[in-house]
Amino acid sequence: NYGVGMACSYFEGYLVHVIPSDGAKFVGFEENMDKYAAKQGIVFPVKRLFIIISKSMYCPPDLKHFNKANREDLPYLEACQSLEEIEKDVAGVKNRTYRNSAYKIYRSGKPPVYLSAECATPLHTLHRVLQKTALYEDLAKVNVPEVVSDFCRTLASVIAKSPECRDKCELVYYDDTDPKANLASILLNKIRDLE
Amino acid sequence: NYGVGMACSYFEGYLVHVIPSDGAKFVGFEENMDKYAAKQGIVFPVKRLFIIISKSMYCPPDLKHFNKANREDLPYLEACQSLEEIEKDVAGVKNRTYRNSAYKIYRSGKPPVYLSAECATPLHTLHRVLQKTALYEDLAKVNVPEVVSDFCRTLASVIAKSPECRDKCELVYYDDTDPKANLASILLNKIRDLE
Numbered sequence: 370n371y372g373v374g375m376a377c378s379y380f381e382g383y384l385v386h387v388i389p390s391d392g393a394k395f396v397g398f399e400e401n402m403d404k405y406a407a408k409q410g411i412v413f414p415v416k417r418l419f420i421i422i423s424k425s426m427y428c429p430p431d432l433k434h435f436n437k438a439n440r441e442d443l444p445y446l447e448a449c450q451s452l453e454e455i456e457k458d459v460a461g462v463k464n465r466t467y468r469n470s471a472y473k474i475y476r477s478g479k480p481p482v483y484l485s486a487e488c489a490t491p492l493h494t495l496h497r498v499l500q501k502t503a504l505y506e507d508l509a510k511v512n513v514p515e516v517v518s519d520f521c522r523t524l525a526s527v528i529a530k531s532p533e534c535r536d537k538c539e540l541v542y543y544d545d546t547d548p549k550a551n552l553a554s555i556l557l558n559k560i561r562d563l564e
Numbered sequence: 565n566y567g568v569g570m571a572c573s574y575f576e577g578y579l580v581h582v583i584p585s586d587g588a589k590f591v592g593f594e595e596n597m598d599k600y601a602a603k604q605g606i607v608f609p610v611k612r613l614f615i616i617i618s619k620s621m622y623c624p625p626d627l628k629h630f631n632k633a634n635r636e637d638l639p640y641l642e643a644c645q646s647l648e649e650i651e652k653d654v655a656g657v658k659n660r661t662y663r664n665s666a667y668k669i670y671r672s673g674k675p676p677v678y679l680s681a682e683c684a685t686p687l688h689t690l691h692r693v694l695q696k697t698a699l700y701e702d703l704a705k706v707n708v709p710e711v712v713s714d715f716c717r718t719l720a721s722v723i724a725k726s727p728e729c730r731d732k733c734e735l736v737y738y739d740d741t742d743p744k745a746n747l748a749s750i751l752l753n754k755i756r757d758l759e
């Protein structure tokens with residue numbers, strides 16, 4: 370089942386590398402955020418990885434593309450320097466690199482808020498696969514809403530079952546097809562609830 | 565279908581980033597190999613990415629772990645400096661890095677042979693997922709030989725259909741459960757056939 374498999378491989382092939390400490394070179398996500406905050410002289414009110422799941426599965430290269438154009442009154446995202454990368458040999462690839470991004474949310478009349486966020490990459494890849502139906506014929510008939518819902522449900526369940534990850538990841542559902550929904554505002558609300 | 569999905573996402577989420585030129589910053593795999601060869605003063609007899617598919621799905625961090633211990637008469641693999649990495653913003657992750665490895669194969673009495681090789685990462689991740697059946701309950705019942713054969717068949721077919729990738733990737737089946745099978749020797753034979 371495609372959606373379930375996507376979630377398991379995202380967790381085992383990625384979150385397991387970037388969230389827990391490996392007991393050796395990598396200190397773990399939370400401590401990685403602390404080191405960054407100390408070095409940059411900033412504060413992260415919530416030390417979790419925000420994983421954004423967009424309704425259309427469209428994932429822009431930079432989260433700033435979700436900002437509302439010509440709405441300077443609304444909060445908006447801007448990328449900052451990334452967190453320190455994690456390097457390890459994986460499946461014959463020497464020094465494979467895993468890197469999480471830091472963003473700041475500007476809001477008018479208040480200081481900016483910092484966080485670590487990114488889209489759920491497997492949905493981005495699926496989105497691209499579905500656009501190339503001639504190349505990926507076997508997946509052309511897949512039931513997309515079912516795959517996405519399986520992915521989200523399985524990912525949430527695996528995160529909840531994992532003591533090392535459950536309080537360090539936050540799934541954020543964002544309806545990018547709704548002109549009124551502003552990702553930066555949604556993230557600010559999430560942060561306020563979790564602070 | 566899990567195996568088919570794995571192959572499509574491996575191609576669209578990875579091979580599409582590392583093999584073709586992007587028309588801008590990344591010159592493409594073949595030219596990347598040329599630049600490396602010129603810089604390091606070496607020669608690649610075959611400028612393709614060798615993707616190793618092991619029978620057990622076990623993928624060691626470094627291909628040298630497939631060498632036969634105490635058999636100095638047999639060819640053996642050693643990692644070299646990696647090819648130049650590819651950096652791009654992907655799905656909200658700023659400067660995500662993709663990097664291919666270079667290896668040399670030593671053989672007694674002859675000069676070493678250079679190549680770019682790695683394991684098929686989705687099989688590595690699947691292997692790890694199958695070891696954690698409590699965490700990934702839904703995948704515990706999956707028919708493994710079927711998933712692997714779907715993955716291999718779909719990957720070979722998608723590579724063959726893609727003009728930009730078909731002569732630049734080589735799938736290598738390696739029976740790591742056979743004590744007589746030496747990966748370095750298999751790769752040397754492949755290179756001799758393709759030269």
Ligand SMILES: Nc1nc(=O)c2ncn([C@@H]3O[C@@H]4COP(=O)(O)O[C@H]5[C@@H](O)[C@H](n6cnc7c(N)ncnc76)O[C@@H]5COP(=O)(O)O[C@@H]3[C@@H]4O)c2[nH]1
Nearest residue numbers: 378379382383467490491494573574577578662685686689
């Ligand atoms: N050899 C190799 N080197 C790479 O850099 C690489 N990047 C991806 N892949 C493999 O291609 C396929 C598609 O990738 P996608 O990004 O959609 O899913 C990825 C992605 O959602 C997430 N992930 C993995 N590495 C990163 C990363 N560095 N940054 C963000 N997300 C990542 O976790 C999923 C599974 O990863 P892997 O199980 O390592 O194998 C992937 C996958 O089989 C790679 N394979």
